[in-house]
Amino acid sequence: MRIEATGLSCRVGDTLLLRDVGLAFGAGEMVGLIGPNGAGKTTLLRHLAGLAVPAAGTVTYDGQSLRALGRAKLARRLAYLAQDAEAQWPIRVDQLVRLGRLPHRRPLAGESAADLAAVARALAATDCERLAGRRLDTLSGGERMRALLARALAVEAEMLLADEPVAALDPYHQLHTMELLRDVAARGAGVVVVLHDLTLAARFCDRLVLLSGGRVMAAGAPRAVLSDDNLAAAYHIRALHGEAEGADFTLPWQRIDPA
Numbered sequence: 001m002r003i004e005a006t007g008l009s010c011r012v013g014d015t016l017l018l019r020d021v022g023l024a025f026g027a028g029e030m031v032g033l034i035g036p037n038g039a040g041k042t043t044l045l046r047h048l049a050g051l052a053v054p055a056a057g058t059v060t061y062d063g064q065s066l067r068a069l070g071r072a073k074l075a076r077r078l079a080y081l082a083q084d085a086e087a088q089w090p091i092r093v094d095q096l097v098r099l100g101r102l103p104h105r106r107p108l109a110g111e112s113a114a115d116l117a118a119v120a121r122a123l124a125a126t127d128c129e130r131l132a133g134r135r136l137d138t139l140s141g142g143e144r145m146r147a148l149l150a151r152a153l154a155v156e157a158e159m160l161l162a163d164e165p166v167a168a169l170d171p172y173h174q175l176h177t178m179e180l181l182r183d184v185a186a187r188g189a190g191v192v193v194v195l196h197d198l199t200l201a202a203r204f205c206d207r208l209v210l211l212s213g214g215r216v217m218a219a220g221a222p223r224a225v226l227s228d229d230n231l232a233a234a235y236h237i238r239a240l241h242g243e244a245e246g247a248d249f250t251l252p253w254q255r256i257d258p259a
């Protein structure tokens with residue numbers, strides 16, 4: 001599925017949270033959405049997921065508006081992992097992940113073998129099998145994030161929008177999750193992932209979009225987007241750049257005094 005945002009603006013009161021954003025996200029690619037705190041990443045992702053109504057501009061899904069496509073169809077085709085997903089319910093992890101199959105089920109119909117297989121795949125892929133019988137509100141922050149990612153993966157959607165899925169994870173599970181998202185893209189789905197870790201963004205994403213102050217400051221190949229000028233302007237930092245094992249890496253190194 002191709003998601004296209006055109007002239008997208010979002011306003012709260014007098015404040016513009018997104019300003020004239022034009023972007024497209026396609027099948028089979030993994031795009032990292034980066035930018036400093038408050039840049040508008042979550043706001044943009046929510047608009048792409050059809051969860052917010054823009055003040056101006058449009059979001060289309062293979063050329064169709066949400067109204068034309070319908071929420072039920074979008075729920076089968078697009079999975080969204082929220083940044084601060086509510087996790088206080090006393091729901092078991094396996095039950096949570098099974099909720100990911102709801103968009104595929106007919107009203108009152110039971111789970112099919114395909115639903116159960118998708119749930120098993122999502123639990124295994126996120127290293128959550130041993131957590132399946134645990135209650136969500138008893139998990140650690142990182143375990144909870146993996147369980148919520150499993151729910152999103154269980155949708156087996158054409159497009160996955162994930163808001164900071166690695167922020168709470170230990171290094172092993174950060175790498176594991178990034179590899180997992182790459183696998184999702186390799187199997188033909190589109191992935192848009194919000195990241196603060198520029199090292200992971202540079203290494204794993206096909207493309208990066210750098211937001212700052214609600215605008216797209218840069219978009220394209222990671223190396224070009226993570227230029228010294230862009231990092232200084234958007235984050236007020238200097239980074240070290242290098243190459244290891246045939247891949248580029250970027251390591252945030254020093255603050256630059258904004259004055």
Ligand SMILES: Nc1ncnc2c1ncn2[C@@H]1O[C@H](COP(=O)(O)OP(=O)(O)OP(=O)(O)O)[C@@H](O)[C@H]1O
Binds near residue numbers: 039043
């Ligand atoms: N309902 C609202 N009322 C006022 N301001 C809002 C509202 N929702 C979001 N904002 C502001 O809009 C800006 C963008 O928020 P958003 O959550 O999209 O940023 P972000 O790039 O995802 O940030 P972070 O990296 O901190 O998660 C922030 O300054 C936030 O305070």
